[in-house]
Amino acid sequence: MRRLIAALAVASACLVTPATAQTYWGDYSEIVAVAKKNGEALIAQGQVSGGGESGHKAYIELWASEKGSFSLLFRRGGSKIACFMATGEELTGPHFGTAI
Numbered sequence: 001m002r003r004l005i006a007a008l009a010v011a012s013a014c015l016v017t018p019a020t021a022q023t024y025w026g027d028y029s030e031i032v033a034v035a036k037k038n039g040e041a042l043i044a045q046g047q048v049s050g051g052g053e054s055g056h057k058a059y060i061e062l063w064a065s066e067k068g069s070f071s072l073l074f075r076r077g078g079s080k081i082a083c084f085m086a087t088g089e090e091l092t093g094p095h096f097g098t099a100i
Helices: 002-014 018-022 028-037
Strands: 025-027 041-047 058-064 070-076 081-088
Touching (some): 028 081
Antiparallel strands (some): 025 081, 041 058, 070 081
16 A cells, blocks of 8 residues: 555656646546546545645546556546546556455
């Protein structure tokens, strides 16, 4: 669990870098549809520290499949907008693959 928290902290820190400008943003439901198409389910989520853009809350979500594929999403709470922060394979841990 500490690794997950550390990974989420690093990902949220990356949100303030110029690389964010190169990230594809889209409708949250469309982004989630891609994760689900890959067999992934929401297994962890957390609110990002700070007020977010225009005072809206922001969230990090970890989606994973039983096969080890994963997607890390950033979601703007009040706007239904999201993006993939990272995707990958070989995610391990005690509860990965178990939907929340």
